[in-house]
Amino acid sequence: MKGLAMLKIGEIGWIEKENPKCGPMDAICKPIALAPCTSDVHTVWEGAIGERENMILGHEAVGEIVEVGNLVKDFKVGDKVIVPAITPDWNSIEAQNGFPMHSGGMLAGWKFSNFKDGVFSEYFHVNDADGNLALLPEGVDPAAACMLSDMMPTGFHGAELADIQYGDSVLVIGIGPVGLMAVAGANLKGASHLYAVGSRPNCIEIAKEYGATDIINYKEGSIVEQIMSKTKGKGVDKVIIAGGTVDTFAEAVTVLKPGGIIGNINYLGEGEFVKIPRLEWGVGMGHKTIVGGLMLGGRLRMEKLVSLLETSKIDTSKLVTHTFQGFDKLEEALLLMKDKPRDLIKPVVLI
Numbered sequence: 001m002k003g004l005a006m007l008k009i010g011e012i013g014w015i016e017k018e019n020p021k022c023g024p025m026d027a028i029c030k031p032i033a034l035a036p037c038t039s040d041v042h043t044v045w046e047g048a049i050g051e052r053e054n055m056i057l058g059h060e061a062v063g064e065i066v067e068v069g070n071l072v073k074d075f076k077v078g079d080k081v082i083v084p085a086i087t088p089d090w091n092s093i094e095a096q097n098g099f100p101m102h103s104g105g106m107l108a109g110w111k112f113s114n115f116k117d118g119v120f121s122e123y124f125h126v127n128d129a130d131g132n133l134a135l136l137p138e139g140v141d142p143a144a145a146c147m148l149s150d151m152m153p154t155g156f157h158g159a160e161l162a163d164i165q166y167g168d169s170v171l172v173i174g175i176g177p178v179g180l181m182a183v184a185g186a187n188l189k190g191a192s193h194l195y196a197v198g199s200r201p202n203c204i205e206i207a208k209e210y211g212a213t214d215i216i217n218y219k220e221g222s223i224v225e226q227i228m229s230k231t232k233g234k235g236v237d238k239v240i241i242a243g244g245t246v247d248t249f250a251e252a253v254t255v256l257k258p259g260g261i262i263g264n265i266n267y268l269g270e271g272e273f274v275k276i277p278r279l280e281w282g283v284g285m286g287h288k289t290i291v292g293g294l295m296l297g298g299r300l301r302m303e304k305l306v307s308l309l310e311t312s313k314i315d316t317s318k319l320v321t322h323t324f325q326g327f328d329k330l331e332e333a334l335l336l337m338k339d340k341p342r343d344l345i346k347p348v349v350l351i
């Protein structure tokens with residue numbers, strides 16, 4: 001089979017591999033819709049998780065099942081499924097402890113394009129099919145559903161990590177596709193003033209549609225000054241970080257009220273340390289919590305998220321700005337994600 005792979009750090013290319021084998025609890029799928037991710041860019045061009053040779057990329061897919069293991073109960077050949085980026089081992093100790101995304105070790109629930117071949121392939125393997133796949137409901141567009149693999153669960157996890165409560169004032173730093181989903185998630189959870197930091201016109205427009213009340217352009221002055229001026233020096237209850245760098249935490253801590261929470265979902269691809277400003281952190285006693293997490297993954301989450309699409313509570317198709325037809329267009333779509341033209345939010349390849 002053919003797949004688009006990371007050949008080594010900084011280099012991608014098409015390769016041929018043997019078809020994946022299906023274990024008793026697993027499924028083999030062929031793709032219907034695929035999306036490249038900023039995380040693929042960190043992995044290949046920043047070498048952020050270290051060297052990987054000839055590893056097929058991609059972790060965002062809607063697919064069709066072509067084979068199931070003999071212990072799989074709820075799925076059959078021909079089913080159209082949403083495939084989460086994170087596919088935990090649900091019988092692991094870490095999953096029993098409430099952190100399935102770390103099943104088998106820190107971040108090890110993230111298997112596609114990390115520890116095993118990803119979904120940018122004619123066929124791909126899904127572990128624990130009953131625990132990880134969700135049926136694509138009739139009438140849900142595969143391109144919109146592809147945003148459920150990673151963008152929506154990651155953005156929404158930001159709102160969970162920050163523990164948004166009714167009426168909270170919330171700052172979302174970075175409004176690429178993940179940050180836009182964080183805006184939507186925070187809004188659903190009851191944020192009042194919802195400040196979104198971004199500069200690209202189409203992202204700003206969609207952030208407003210998803211519930212942002214104020215836009216902060218980080219290119220027009222410091223986030224701290226702008227937030228402090230808008231909140232009359234009080235700061236915000238919660239911050240979700242979905243863009244920026246290791247230096248973004250200092251700004252987030254500074255604008256956070258005592259008792260506030262920062263939920264980070266940004267993948268820190270570069271820099272050795274995250275610095276926390278001592279005074280602004282209440283000299284260590286400010287009750288300012290910082291949490292960072294990988295999205296949850298798994299079947300239940302996918303089923304619940306897709307129910308938000310079915311009931312039109314969220315429209316993820318707004319994120320899809322570029323659509324390609326045909327498996328061979330994957331490379332073009334991934335390179336577009338790397339180059340990030342200003343009008344790009346998310347490309348999807350339909351097969």
Ligand code: NAD
Nearest residue numbers: 038039154174175176177178218243244265266267294295
């Ligand atoms: P993106 O690059 O499209 O969006 C990031 C946004 O942050 C951009 O709009 C950019 O302009 C903005 N930004 C950059 N520097 C900034 C600064 N100093 N202050 C404020 N904003 C700034 O990326 P994305 O696809 O939305 O993904 C966001 C991050 O989430 C990436 O690092 C990605 O790898 C990561 N991610 C994490 C998970 C997870 O499970 N935690 C899953 C998927 C993606």
Ligand code: ZN
Nearest residue numbers: 037039085150
């Ligand atoms: Zn992703």
